[in-house]
């Protein structure tokens with residue numbers, strides 16, 4: 001850059017400074033508030049309100065290890081709060097796959113998939129995902145959240161309709177809002193309510209999407225997918241199922257034409273995916289903005305997920321374990337039988353949930369309290385997540401501790 005240009009830039013900067021009385025060295029004529037003051041005041045007011053409702057969130061550094069171990073504040077805990085349902089994030093073969101990929105291919109993808117970030121290991125993972133789900137194709141995204149941000153807007157827009165189960169995950173809502181389509185909800189897991197909604201609104205919209213989850217993330221219950229797909233077919237609506245908590249744990253039942261999910265739960269790695277027909281996958285490759293305009297998944301994350309998927313397919317006993325342990329827990333506590341690896345223990349208000357979480361931690365269990373707005377107001381809960389890595393004795397000990405703290409009967 002030439003001298004003249006850089007001194008021109010300096011002139012422009014000092015002209016800007018003259019227009020801004022709050023910059024250092026300038027005296028303001030009246031009482032001028034620095035924008036930082038109002039910004040911080042805004043944040044503090046919001047935080048105070050969250051604090052008052054026991055809704056303020058704080059980070060807790062956690063070191064996870066094999067066999068559901070977690071260390072927090074120097075204390076060794078057994079974690080019942082990880083989504084690592086098959087214990088694969090610490091499987092020696094998964095770790096080796098990631099380490100080998102980093103050594104061979106580097107730490108990052110170096111660009112978006114459509115430019116230079118499409119390492120062949122991502123294609124290999126997509127082939128295996130498509131085979132696993134029985135679809136023509138699959139597309140790997142940067143995360144499950146990013147997948148849902150991109151999928152719905154690529155299929156629906158103004159003049160279209162998106163109908164979601166009212167308990168759908170935050171990122172399904174975000175994708176729906178981003179699409180610009182009209183958004184409606186149906187009552188949780190009620191195909192009859194979906195049918196009524198579609199009967200009334202479907203005729204006034206060009207295209208319609210139905211969004212739900214195979215396993216609901218905070219309640220652990222399963223959608224009646226056969227019935228939902230039947231209703232959607234009747235009204236010529238396309239169904240997108242979020243399978244984040246299904247793959248590797250509960251995989252029976254019908255498949256939707258659009259099945260998205262994450263590599264970060266049972267697959268123990270990081271990233272997201274969509275499994276669908278070849279034309280849909282090709283459309284997403286060109287049009288899903290959260291695919292096109294973001295850096296490709298690091299090859300090591302894909303290599304880890306690929307190895308995890310191979311282990312998952314080869315070891316049915318591992319896949320059966322999380323649900324079996326969850327059912328052992330619900331039976332012992334007299335709760336409704338678990339439908340997935342996730343079991344909610346509802347306690348009502350946020351502070352009670354926090355108190356029980358603290359008491360369990362003192363006994364060596366990590367069971368995080370889930371509060372609004374993640375779950376509806378008044379339904380704060382302990383969300384207990386079971387893993388193939390847990391031992392039966394650990395599950396029984398947790399059930400007894402929860403029974404003592406909540407006043408529920410434990411039935412050994």
Ligand SMILES: *Cc1c(COP(=O)(O)O)cnc(C)c1O
Pocket residue numbers: 143144145146169171213217242244245261262263264271272
């Ligand atoms: C975790 C989760 C996601 C997001 O997946 P990430 O890969 O963690 O971004 C999406 N949907 C549901 C239902 C989830 O539980």
